[in-house]
Amino acid sequence: MLWLKAFHIVFVVSWFSGMFYLPRIFVNLAMEQEREHGGGVTTERLLLMARKLYRFMMMLSVPAVLLGLWLAWMQYGFKLPGWLHAKLALVFLAIGYSHACGGVLKKFERGVNQRSHTWFRWFNEAPVFLLVAIVILVVVKPF
Template sequence: MLLWFKALHVFFMVAWFAGIFYLPRLFVYHAECEHQPTRETFKVMERRLWWFVTPFALLTLVFGLGLIHIYGMEWFRHSHWLHAKLALVVPLYFYHGYLYYLMKQFAADNNRHSPRFYRLINEVPALGLLVIVCLAILKPNF
């Protein structure tokens, strides 16, 4: 059971991250686009992608919490690497929500940011993922 939860947690995390890596890239192209029919296509792509990956974000959370439950609260209390990991994961859920907000601005033709802004925020989850994976694999003692 434990290994299934780990496998599903990792699978849904990878699928979620694929979406939150790609959605800001779509925003870059959308912000650069002047052709209205193409902009409408971007709106559809962005909406569909966000709704496609959101269940993956939720299932990542469900299986992560399931792992904590399986290992037990005593293990959780002593796993300081996990506390650091969770301190990085929580902002990623807020980032996911922020992508929804940006998507809604594009949908209303009310984009307020440059393509450069979207290029910069596209890097945020990659840096977070690097540290999260290192914490999960190395499990450093703090």
């Protein structure tokens, strides 16, 4: 069980690293879009980085979620405690956020992004709050 926990933590940390950095690339893409109306060398390089990071991030999310579900099943079976229900809800939001990043990336690739770099700076904060709440639920188990 400790090996499963260790690998679960490694995959979660890696997945969230992608969720922390990909929106930062979106900030830079939006700034380039405002500066040169997209299409420049910098924009293409940032899009390439974003595509690779998005694929990597999504690949890492799968084992993170599967190992987490396996651990929950091994420890609790069908009787999940309240804190774990809340954690799973937040994980569901994290999965949604990851997919939303894919939608944003597609908009940048098509050149139809309408959001400002300031909006993406705020968008960039969501995974921080998700991670803090998830870690508190797992460690403190408040209910």
